[in-house]
Amino acid sequence: MNDFEKIFNEMGIDRALLPILFRSNRSTVHKYLSGESLAPASAMSLILLLQLLQKRSPELFAEWLTLSDFTIPPEIYLNQPDYWKGWKFTEHKVNKAVLQYLKDNVEKK
Structure with missing residues (x-):
């Protein structure tokens, strides 16, 4: 198991x-997970940051996940902290794995 995969497994999230x-491209990320391609330092930094975010601020992690799913540009969401919460009104457009994560980790609160 490589370091990238180890951190991912510790996060306990769906591969999707x-x-x-x-x-990023799905095949590139999965090559990092499988060890087929060595994860560059930038990818290692990002997964470590995501792990920290998930543990320290689950809501901010869910926010980033939602904004990333919809590929919302920063000029829209930076001045509107609650913008991401609109996923509840557009569930039909949310990626299935993202929707499940949000329902399991955000709606409970």
């Missing part, structure tokens, strides 16, 4: 979420 969180 990682490319969304990275706003």
Whole structure:
């Protein structure tokens, strides 16, 4: 098991979420997970940051996941902290894995 995969496994999230969180190509991210391709320092930094975010601020992690799923540009969401909460009104457009994560981790609160 490589370091990238180890951190991912510690996060306990669905594999389908990682490319969304990275706003990256699915095959590239899965090559990092499998060890087929060595994760660059930037990818290691990002997964460590995501892990920290998930543990320290689950709501902010869910916010980033939602904004990434909808590929919302920063000029829209930076001045509107609650913008991401609109996912509840557009569930039909949310990625299935993202929707499940939000329902399991955000709606409970």
